[in-house]
Each structure stands twice: as C-alpha cells, then as structure tokens.
Amino acid sequence: MAEPAGLHATTLRLTGLRKSYGAGTAVATEVLHGIDLELGRGEFAALIGPSGSGKTTLLNLIGLLDRPDAGSVAIAGDDTQWLDQGALTELRGRAIGFIFQYHYLLPVFTALENVMMPVLAARGRLDRAMRATASGLLERVGLAAWSDHQASQLSGGQQQRVAIARALAMNPVLVLADEPSGNLDTGNADAVFDLMRDVNENVGTTFLIVTHDPRLAQRCDRIIELVDGRIVAARANADVLPGSPAAGPASSP
C-alpha cells in the first residue's frame, strides 16, 4: 500500500489462480485450473463463457469474497494473499464495487441511502459530505428525482442504475458486474451498459463484466473467454462496433 490504489497502472493481476470445491472429500472438483490475467487501469473487459465454466467463482475470488486455493490476487498492486479477514473487507469496500444481476439493493432504504451505504459502512457514521456525494452519483445515473424513493418502488432498470451509483460510491478502482443486464429488457440493458461505459471513460474506472449477451460483449474493449476453468481467449476486441464510444480511448492505459 505504498501508493494510492487508484494510481497503479495495473488494476488487477491474477497469477496461477486455482480453486476447488469439496476439498478433502471424494468428490473434490477443481473449478479453476490456474488463471493468469491482468487488467490495466481503465480497461473495459467482458468475461464470457458457458454456464459452469467458473465465471462466478472467478468473480468471487477477484472480488475478495472468497480465497483461492493457490495463486494470488493483486488489486492495484496490493497482493491480497497475506491479508486477514478485516483487511480484506476493508480493501474490498475501498477498491472494489459490485453490480449484481438482481440489483440487490437494500429494499428498506431509499435510493439515496443505498448509494450512501458503502461510505456509511466505511466511515461508521453519517455526515453531510456523503449525502452530497451520493446525490451527485444519483444525478450521474439520471435518478436525482428518485433519490427519496424506496428501492423496492423503483423499476428494474432504475434499481440497476442505483446499484451502479452504489458501486461507484467509494470511487473504486475496479467494478465487477455479474450479468448486470441479465434481468433487463434490451432498452434498459443498453442504457445500463452505456452508463457503465460512460463512467469508464470519464472516471477511468476499470470494469470487468460477466455477460451471456454476445451483443454486449462485442461492445467491450476486451473479451476474456473462460471454458472449463481455463482462459481460452483473452483478446483485444477488434470488432468493437464502429461509432461506439469504446473505439477511441481503449488502448490508452
């Protein structure tokens, strides 16, 4: 932690990551067989692969929600291998934002409170500054008018946008999105995708998006394909649709 996390050129580095379930029993299965991967600052990458290929397991390891059996995860230059639970939690809150398929807002809180929650959890008590920051984020995702609505009263697309605002609340270096548009119609899916792209370009946040939708994957700078626990292809996306905002700054780290 010598330098601020956000300034490191490599946002994520995975080395020889292995993970098996049911270790020690007769049915132990290795899900990930040695994953090496590097994501640079400001990258916008898609993670694709068939069901059961280990995408969610990989995402959990990257998100520090689970620990690998072998190999290491480094977030913005910080090797997490030797961190204890408390330090992992702290790093997760500070450096990583999550967006899930089922938006997973806290239903009893308002949109604004949901966005404030990560900062509130990190600082321990409410202050005016965090309310202002959260308002700004809601405005950015186009929901300023809905800030005092309960999360359960918002539509699916709106909830997902609140979730994006929440993921950005701690100004993380990396946002992990697990099928962020999987539960939305095409219009809303595009809107959510555009929003993530917009944040990526304007703020420089690195995104890793798990998706089943080839159309959306095609719009990412890079496509990482996972099959049976191995990365079979990690290529810069040559087919980025012409005219898409992704075409320009993708190569500049």
Add this chain to the structure above:
Amino acid sequence: MRLNPLGRFDVIVALRFMREGFMQTTLIVLGVALGGGVIIFMSALLSGLQTNIIHRTLNYQAPIRIFAPDQVARPLRQAGPAAVASQVQPRAQQRRSIDQWQRIRADALRIDGVVDATPVVAGPGFAQRGDATRAVSIIGIDPASYFNVIALDERIVAGTGDVGPTDIVIGTELAKDIGTAVGDKLVLALANGAMTTLSVRGIFDFGSKGINESSVYIALRSAQSMLDLPGGAASIDVRVRDPFAAETIAQRIRGSADVHVDSWISANAQFFSAMSAQILANTLIRVFVGITVALGIASVLVVSVVQKSKEIGILRAMGTARGQVLRVFLIQGGVMGLIGALIGSLLACALATLLGILAAVVPARRAAQLDPAVAIRG
C-alpha cells in the same frame, strides 16, 4: 450530529431492519413487555408483602436482643472413675442484669450495620385503677435511644411517649380496660407488693391487641429501682439496618461477649423459612420468565438473520466488517429488550394500580355509605 447515535451505520441499519419486520418486532416487543411486566409486578407484589410482614413483625420487636447468659445448675460432684446416676434440675432463672452492659452496648454499636442499641429492664407487674387490675409486663426504657430501636414514638395515639420518672405509657386496650386517659394516675404493682403511682403520659397502638393490652412503658431508672436492678439492664435491644443481616450480627455479638443473643430470625424461624422459600420461588419464576423472554428475542433474530441473508451478503460485499454486521443484530436485540422492558414497566404499573383500585373497592364503598349522623354521634 456527530455524537448522535442515530447517525451510526449499525444503528441506522438495525432500526431499518426492525421497521421492515414490523410485525415480528411488535410481537416480540409485546412478549418482552408481558414477561418484563410479570417479573416487575411479581417482584413489587412480593417485596411489598415481605416488607409489610417484616415491618409488622419488627414493629414492637427488636431485630436483636441481648440477655445475660442463662444460669445453669452445676453439680458439685466431679466426674470420677465411678459412674454416678444424677438428675440435674434446671435452675430457675432469676432476673439479672447483663454484666457490664455499657461495654457490651458500646461494642454492639461499633458493629457495622447496627443502627442503635438501647438498655431495657423488663418484668411482670399489675396495673391497677380503682377496682380494675390487669397483669402487665413492665418495660423500662431510655426514650432517647429506645425510639431509635422501636418506633414507639410513632405509635403514640394520645399524649407523648417521652416517659419521665413518674410517667407511664400504656396501650389502647389497657387504657380502655381500666378506663384511663392521658393525665390520669394509675398504680403499678409488683408481685412482691411494691407499688408506685404513675401518671399516664401517652397511649400507644401497635396494631396488636396482645401488646396493646399488656405492655406498659416506664422510665428506665424507675424500672431499675422497682425491679431491683439498680443501674442494670436486663436486655439490650438492637436495631440493624438490614433485617436479614440480623442473625449474622447476632453471631458476632455472641462471639465477642458471654451473653445470650436472640435475633428475630431465630425467634421466628418458621416464618423466616417460609419467607425464604417464597423468595426462592419468586426468584426461580423470574429467572424462567427472563429465559423465556431471551429465547423469544433469539428466535425472532434467528428468523431475521435467515430472511436477511441476502441483504447481509450485499452489506458484506460492500465492505461492511463482520463486527458491524454483528452489532446490527446486537442492537436489534437490545432495542427490542429496552422497548419491551419500558412497556412492561408501564404495564406493571397499570396492573398494580388496577389491583390497588380493586382492593380499595370494599373499604371505599363502606366509607361512602357511612351515615353522617351515626358517624358524628359515634
């Protein structure tokens, strides 16, 4: 704002979770309230009852009384090799003063928990007025210290209890029996024929017919000379701060001097063991009600944790520490307990008030139906 506990992350989340599960929260708060109400009500009822009984018991009885040691018969014949068949008759106990009672009183006063100790000389006699004669027990007191031990002064219904050398204080029953009022003279006689005329200085009512009938109080010096114990004290009556410590203090006095010590606990052993059993039962009930309440809160929280597992997962993913999640649920338990206890206290108060009103119905109706003409005449 900075110090406001409502701005804390864990408090905010806990309160919101409780509001979400409003039905559960309400039910368990009601459960805690009922349990707490029962505990408080029972405790109040029983401790009130207990205080009342102790108060009545110790009304005219000192918690600890110190006497001269019993006189024993000593056979002259020493135990030798030969077996001797003997029948030793117990000695008749003479009225005696406690040896060096001033020193023993001073020692007793130094014991922690002792409020006051007062010398008393008591003996049997007769109260006479005209043709009426009643057997009484004469109690010679030093009013200043005696009133600290037995609240005779608070029991006076006419005159005062402050007896001088030629005064006597008698009970309401005796006053009625021999027809005396404050200021009247009566003759106090002893079995040996000694008699003295005293003026009634006050009339007391201890709420016990036996005592009101047979106890008379005179000045310590008068009693000493009448009962032939000049300068002596037949007993030292001791008041202690905590009635339940009486036996312990009695043992300390017993250990420090050659005297015979009675505590109200050993004197009322049966009553006391009944009361101890009642206290134990009361405690057990409270403990079990308490456990039931705690189990109720726990079961609600267990369900809540299962219901909220998704939310907890999100909070953890967002960087919420384990300790924070732990506190969210601890706070919920605490708040439910607190609110339940507050409502329970109110409930207990309401219940006690209601019972009080019910208990007062009969006397109140009698009071209301009193015929003014009869009452004034009577």
